[in-house]
Amino acid sequence: xxxxxxxxxxxxxxxxxxxxxxxxxxxxxxxxxxxxxxxxxxxxxxxxxxxxxxxxxxxxxxxxxxxxxxxxxxxxxxxxxxxxxxxxxxxxxxxxxxxxxxxxxxxxxxxxxxxxxxxxxxxxxxxxxxxxxxxxxxxxxxxxxxxxxxxxxxxxxxxxxxxxxxxxxxxxxxxxxxxxxxxxxxxxxxxxxxxxxxxxxxxxxxxxxxxxxxxxxxxxxxxxxxxxxxxxxxxxxxxxxxxxxxxxxxxxxxxxxxxxxxxxxxxxxxxxxxxxxxxxxxxxxxxxxxxxxxxxxxxxxxxxxxxxxxxxxxxxxxxxxxxxxxxxxxxxxxxxxxxxxxxxxxxxxxxxxxxxxxxxxxxxxxxxxxxxxxxxxxxxxxxxxxxxxxxxxxxxxxxxxxxxxxxxxxxxxxxxxxxxxxxxxxxxxxxxxxxxxxxxxxxxxxxxxxxxxxxxxxxxxxxxxxxxxxxxxxxxxxxxxxxxxxxxxxxxxxxxxxxxxxxxxxxxxxxxxxxxxxxxxxxxxxxxxxxxxxxxxxxxxxxxxxxxxxxxxxxxxxxxxxxxxxxxxxxxxxxxxx
Amino acid sequence: xxxxxxxxxxxxxxxxxxxxxxxxxxxxxxxxxxxxxxxxxxxxxxxxxxxxxxxxxxxxxxxxxxxxxxxxxxxxxxxxxxxxxxxxxxxxxxxxxxxxxxxxxxxxxxxxxxxxxxxxxxxxxxxxxxxxxxxxxxxxxxxxxxxxxxxxxxxxxxxxxxxxxxxxxxxxxxxxxxxxxxxxxxxxxxxxxxxxxxxxxxxxxxxxxxxxxxxxxxxxxxxxxxxxxxxxxxxxxxxxxxxxxxxxxxxxxxxxxxxxxxxxxxxxxxxxxxxxxxxxxxxxxxxxxxxxxxxxxxxxxxxxx
Numbered sequence: 008x009x010x011x012x013x014x015x016x017x018x019x020x021x022x023x024x025x026x027x028x029x030x031x032x033x034x035x036x037x038x039x040x041x042x043x044x045x046x047x048x049x050x051x052x053x054x055x056x057x058x059x060x061x062x063x064x065x066x067x068x069x070x071x072x073x074x075x076x077x078x079x080x081x082x083x084x085x086x087x088x089x090x091x092x093x094x095x096x097x098x099x100x101x102x103x104x105x106x107x108x109x110x111x112x113x114x115x116x117x118x119x120x121x122x123x124x125x126x127x128x129x130x131x132x133x134x135x136x137x138x139x140x141x142x143x144x145x146x147x148x149x150x151x152x153x154x155x156x157x158x159x160x161x162x163x164x165x166x167x168x169x170x171x172x173x174x175x176x177x178x179x180x181x182x183x184x185x186x187x188x189x190x191x192x193x194x195x196x197x198x199x200x201x202x203x204x205x206x207x208x209x210x211x212x213x214x215x216x217x218x219x220x221x222x223x224x225x226x227x228x229x230x231x232x233x234x235x236x237x238x239x240x241x242x243x244x245x246x247x248x249x250x251x252x253x254x255x256x257x258x259x260x261x262x263x264x265x266x267x268x269x270x271x272x273x274x275x276x277x278x279x280x281x282x283x284x285x286x287x288x289x290x291x292x293x294x295x296x297x298x299x300x301x302x303x304x305x306x307x308x309x310x311x312x313x314x315x316x317x318x319x320x321x322x323x324x325x326x327x328x329x330x331x332x333x334x335x336x337x338x339x340x341x342x343x344x345x346x347x348x349x350x351x352x353x354x355x356x357x358x359x360x361x362x363x364x365x366x367x368x369x370x371x372x373x374x375x376x377x378x379x380x381x382x383x384x385x386x387x388x389x390x391x392x393x394x395x396x397x398x399x400x401x402x403x404x405x406x407x408x409x410x411x412x413x414x415x416x417x418x419x420x421x422x423x424x425x426x427x428x429x430x431x432x433x434x435x436x437x438x439x440x441x442x443x444x445x446x447x448x449x450x451x452x453x454x455x456x457x458x459x460x461x462x463x464x465x466x467x468x469x470x471x472x473x474x475x476x477x478x479x480x481x482x483x484x485x486x487x488x489x490x491x492x493x494x495x496x497x498x499x500x501x502x503x504x505x506x507x508x509x510x511x512x513x514x515x516x517x518x519x520x521x522x523x524x525x526x527x528x529x530x531x532x533x534x535x536x537x538x539x540x541x542x543x544x545x546x547x548x549x550x551x552x553x554x555x556x557x558x559x560x561x562x563x564x565x566x567x568x569x570x571x572x573x574x575x576x577x578x579x580x581x582x583x584x585x
Numbered sequence: 586x587x588x589x590x591x592x593x594x595x596x597x598x599x600x601x602x603x604x605x606x607x608x609x610x611x612x613x614x615x616x617x618x619x620x621x622x623x624x625x626x627x628x629x630x631x632x633x634x635x636x637x638x639x640x641x642x643x644x645x646x647x648x649x650x651x652x653x654x655x656x657x658x659x660x661x662x663x664x665x666x667x668x669x670x671x672x673x674x675x676x677x678x679x680x681x682x683x684x685x686x687x688x689x690x691x692x693x694x695x696x697x698x699x700x701x702x703x704x705x706x707x708x709x710x711x712x713x714x715x716x717x718x719x720x721x722x723x724x725x726x727x728x729x730x731x732x733x734x735x736x737x738x739x740x741x742x743x744x745x746x747x748x749x750x751x752x753x754x755x756x757x758x759x760x761x762x763x764x765x766x767x768x769x770x771x772x773x774x775x776x777x778x779x780x781x782x783x784x785x786x787x788x789x790x791x792x793x794x795x796x797x798x799x800x801x802x803x804x805x806x807x808x809x810x811x812x813x814x815x816x817x818x819x820x821x822x823x824x825x826x827x828x829x830x831x832x833x834x835x836x837x838x839x840x841x842x843x844x845x846x847x848x849x850x851x852x853x854x855x856x857x858x859x860x861x862x863x864x865x866x867x868x869x870x871x872x873x874x875x876x877x878x879x880x881x882x883x884x885x886x887x888x889x890x
Contacts (some may be wrong), residue, residue, distance in 0.1 A: 064848065067668040075623060151640065156633050213671045234679040235840020236752055268844070269836045271735050272750050276744040279749060455617030455853060485631070492624050492631035499631070552683050 039130075044122040045249045048578070052053060052562055054254060056581030057261040059283045060573070061273045065266045066238070069221060069229055070212040071194035072152040074144065077287070077475075081570050083194070085240055085262065086128075088224035090119060090138065093191040095566035095574035098373045098478060100187040104195065104224060104247065114182030114522040117190075121173040126245035128196045129222035135175045140198040142167050144208040152209040157189050157481075184521045185481035197222045226257040226577040248577055258562075258580035277303060283560055283581075286572040289553040291359040297555050304558050308565040310361035310368040310549035314430060315473040317342070317421075317545045321496040322465040323504070328413040329468060337396040339542040342381035344389035346436055348548055355431045359553055363546035366538055370549075370567040371478055376532035379539040385526050389443055395569045400444050409444030418446035419468035422456040422461075426473075430533045432547065433471050470495075473550070478568055480518050480531045487515050487534065496543040507537050586881065593877055597870045604866050605658075608859055609651050612850075618643045619667040619853040641667055643855075654859065664856030668849075673856040676845065677800050677864060683752065684841035687765065687833070688826050688868075690758050694766035695773060695822065702770070703777025708804070710782055718774065725771030731828050733764050734836035750838035761837040769822050776818060780811035812883050820876025824869045 023200040044368045062078050071083035092103030102108060108119045125133040144163045145155050158165060166178035179186065200222055201211060212221050218229045226249070227240035240262040248256040265282065267273050274293050276282040276298060297305050319333035319342075332338050341381035364381040367374055390400070397412035405505040409417040423433045430451060447469070452460075460467045472495075477483060485493040489503040489512050503509035511534055538544065554565050554572055559582040618841060620634050620643065638644050642653065657664050663674040706718035728736075737760040741747040748757045784807045793803055831843035842861055849858035 068670060073670060151636060153633060210670055215671060215675060234676075235683070235844070236838070265838075266840075267750070267838050269738075269750075269838070272738060272836060272838055275749050276737060279742055279745075281749060367663070450615060453615075453851070455621045455851075456615070458621045458624060459616040462621075492634070 009447065020022060033546070038127070039244050039255075040330055041249055041253060041255050042124040042247060043123065044124060045247050045255075046122065047249050047251070047253070049251065050136065050250050050256075050562060050578045052250060052254075052258040052540040052578065052580035054258050054580070055100055055260055055581065056258070057283075058259050058560070058569045058579060058581075059263045059265060059281065061265045061267045061276070061282055061285055061288060063266075063268050063288055065235060066214060068213055069216065069232075072154055072209040075153075077569060081573060082229075082238065082264070084225070084570050085227045085573070085576060086221075086223045086225040087194045090190040090193045090195065091187055093188070093478075095568050095570065096564055098371065098566075098568070100191055108187075110186070110522075115179045117177045117179070117186060118170075119175050119177070119190075121175075122247055123173050125224065125247045127222040127224060128243040128245055129197070129219075130245065131197060131199050131222065133195075133197075133224060134172050135169050136172075137198045138175055138195055139167055139169050140202070141194065141196045141208070144196070144201070145193070147208070149263050150207045150209060152207075154192055154194075157192060161397055178471045182520050182522050184527050185479050185576070186518055188479040188481060194215060195224055227262055230261070236266060238266075240264070246577065250578075258579035259576070262576070277555055277557075280557070284554070284556040284563070284572055286552065286554045286565060289555055291355075291357040291553065293555070294359060294553060295357065302558050303555055305553070305555045306565070307359055308552035308569055308571075309552060310363075311474055311536075311552045311571075312368060312371055312476045312478065312568050313550045314366070314368070314473065314476050315429065315547045315550070316363075317346075317436065317469060317471045317547060318496050318543060319419075320465060320467055321543065323497075323506070324465050325468075328411050328415045329419060332411055332417060332419075333412065333469070334394050336541055337392045338398075339545060340382045341389040341396070341443070342394040342440065342445070343545045344385045344392065345445070346545075346547065347440045349384070350439075351435045352431055352548055354435065355428060356548070356550070359551045362546045363549050364539075365546060366544065367476065370557040371476075373478070373479065374528065374531055376535045378527075379536055381539070382542060382545070386443060393443065406441070407444040408446075416446065417444065418436060418448070420450050421447045422450050422452065422457055422467040422470040424457045424472060425451050426454075429471055429473065436471065436547070443515060461495060462492060471547070475569065480515070480534070483534075484515060484519075487511055505541075507541050511537055586878075588880055589831050590874075590878060593874050597874065599828055600884045601863070601867065601871065605655065605859075605863055606771040608862050608866075609654065610647075612855070612859060613647055613650075615626065615850075615853070617853060619855065641765070641855075657856075658860075663860045666849075666854055666857045667701060668852055668854045668857075673860050674732070676829065676857055677842070677861055680840055680842045680845045680861075681864070683834075683839055684827070684830060684843060686758065687761055687830055687841055688823060690762035691765035691769070691826050691830075692819070692823070694762050695770040695826075696819070698766060698770035699773035699777060702774040704781065704804070706774065706778040707781030707785065709777075715778075718778070719836060725767040725776075728767065730764060730768065730832045731836070734761075734833055737764050738836060750836070757837075757839075761830075761833045761839050764833050764837075765826050768829070769825055773815070773818060773822070777811060777815060780814055781807055809883070812882055816879045822871045823872035824833050827865050827868065 066082045067080040071087045074080045074083045088104045094101045105119045106122050110117045164178035168176040230241040231239040352360045398411050401408045433449050440447045485491040489500040489508045514534050562578040566574045702718045706715045741749045834844040836843045846861045
């Protein structure tokens with residue numbers, strides 16, 4: 008009797024627990040009706056599933072404002088919404104959390120109207136108060152974040168006016184050509200979680216912050232972080248985008264970001280079905296291994312904005328005769344023409360890169376300029392240019408040798424960061440230069456050491472590096488202004504050393520205040536034209552965006568720029584298992 | 586024994602101090618600092634980088650920086666991670682458990698493989714078990730840790746018997762521990778073989794054998810006599826296991842101190858790098874101290890030297 012009673016009580020308990028769980032599940036859905044003002048996208052898919060995605064290391068922070076590297080930026084992108092959105096596929100600014108925005112004809116006032124009845128991931132209502140609060144904290148005198156710099160114009164902040172529960176106006180001290188693009192980098196923080204806390208806004212939300220203390224407007228929320236292993240993101244039940252049928256996005260229930268540094272480990276895990284998508288970390292040789300593998304698809308999404316380039320040290324400190332060689336435009340063009348980019352692409356990248364002859368690849372369609380002069384491969388032209396510049400060729404038992412006007416054999420050192428791909432690229436450049444009698448010896452150092460030499464001590468001859476180039480001219484100031492710290496060939500000049508650098512300075516200042524896109528494009532085209540003629544940076548190649556993914560992953564449309572396959576993460580979905 | 590222990594601990598303090606100065610100076614000799622790579626970011630103005638450099642104290646004089654760091658340690662504060670904007674001690678403690686687990690497991694596997702192999706080889710010297718055991722040791726010594734790591738990873742993928750890296754329970758400890766233990770057990774087995782052969786041929790062993798002592802007892806006495814170099818080597822081996830763990834942790838995705846040290850040095854995350862290296866040195870000193878104590882227990886003459 009007592010045993011039967013115990014069994015009955017136990018069964019009742021089990022029933023109660025399962026009912027309450029179902030109720031909780033029901034209420035989770037029921038409590039969050041889709042807002043009327045939700046952003047409807049022309050996509051279809053299926054709710055559910057998990058995406059397992061590798062990154063080469065863990066993020067440093069979960070805070071958008073402190074995210075200084077791609078790993079942290081990706082986590083921030085997945086969990087945070089920004090004032091405007093950047094459509095990475097179309098490469099244009101679009102409305103996201105704003106239902107619309109407009110810029111006054113004088114170009115100084117921008118009105119942002121936010122979608123109504125939205126909620127942060129913790130269920131707290133969102134309003135323009137949160138935006139005003141975030142901007143005020145970004146501008147706070149003690150804050151020291153990079154977004155603050157992009158929002159100061161001639162040292163002046165924007166005026167912030169709240170004109171309703173869901174509307175704000177930003178008043179600029181002067182017209183800013185790239186204002187819409189700059190706003191795509193301004194995150195929205197929840198006022199209710201940060202108000203009253205003493206730290207600077209960029210110091211919140213470190214990787215050990217409990218998940219319950221963070222909330223955002225992004226498609227996912229941080230569920231769990233296991234240091235050195237993985238971060239699990241759960242779908243934001245309050246996300247404000249819906250699909251064609253009115254289902255709330257994102258489709259995926261979870262994203263598990265696995266921190267795996269070793270590329271072999273990643274490859275084996277993808278093959279074993281323990282990873283679903285690899286993009287940034289795939290090696291060209293992996294593509295061949297994965298082709299034909301059952302359940303895995305591979306694709307090449309074309310040239311990325313990651314440019315590998317060579318440049319010469321044009322700082323005044325460089326001693327003759329190297330100074331005379333490097334500063335001669337014809338010498339730089341001859342070097343560019345001596346390099347067989349196709350061969351590098353074929354041998355080093357197995358065809359999975361794109362030879363580059365301009366600063367921007369064709370895939371950066373919004374700013375790429377057509378019809379620029381191209382210093383493409385041609386040994387005959389290279390030799391003609393060198394002869395025209397007063398160089399001559401001799402031959403001895405050691406082979407061909409280029410001799411400068413001063414009688415010195417042309418030899419220099421190519422400083423490169425320790426990176427297998429760059430080192431193989433440099434070896435091929437060395438061989439090509441050897442064919443026109445230039446002796447280039449390769450010196451490999453650790454990345455920070457190379458940067459210190461290039462931007463600090465200037466004790467190098469030439470270098471090869473690869474950098475992720477930005478998508479808007481607004482982000483090129485450090486690189487292109489002669490006073491810029493990243494003006495690789497001769498940084499931090501007090502006065503522009505050459506006329507063409509002075510012209511670039513003037514054009515780059517001009518593009519900052521011009522508002523019309525066509526006009527900005529024309530200005531930036533002239534900048535690209537000068538760079539293509541003068542060749543202070545000799546473009547070599549753009550790496551392709553290589554993607555491998557499980558066949559049941561759908562709606563994948565990798566972009567050529569960061570965050571590559573993850574830019575439309577809310578649309579990705581898994582097919583049902585057969 | 587207590588006096589001996591205290592004396593050895595006190596002797597470690599100046600060594601640690603010296604190491605701290607050495608690590609600090611060496612770290613400062615590497616070009617660049619945490620903010621150097623930020624200079625490559627086209628969107629970050631140089632004024633911001635300089636402001637951060639001041640804030641982090643990276644533009645202070647070398648001596649000032651060392652004194653600040655040493656002062657912090659004395660006060661029990663291990664400083665701040667520039668990258669993660671949180672106390673360095675938190676990062677180090679998160680990883681310490683992983684490293685200790687892996688090192689202890691590797692040490693266990695090392696002894697479990699080396700002792701039977703070395704003994705078998707010595708007892709059957711010149712016969713096929715000896716040749717086989719020496720061949721196995723040779724293979725263990727010649728394969729680089731990186732290669733064996735990748736091979737074991739491939740084995741995990743092919744067989745499905747083990748996880749492909751990660752920290753998913755005891756099963757995922759097997760392959761990294763085995764990888765780390767391979768070269769050290771090979772070295773230890775060869776040393777043990779030589780020691781045992783030498784001792785088994787000593788006149789006192791021959792005398793014991795001729796008096797009818799069973800072979801098992803004889804081996805026990807031989808072991809006690811061969812234990813000293815074995816204990817010393819095992820103590821030193823902890824250092825090797827710690828440095829080998831850098832590669833193993835990366836390949837097997839085992840979050841430990843080794844990968845933290847490499848990453849923090851590469852990013853110049855000053856306090857995390859310095860304190861992790863110092864902690865690794867402390868572990869090395871501690872393992873040698875334990876080895877010395879075991880030696881003193883096994884051989885009382887050492888205590889009175």
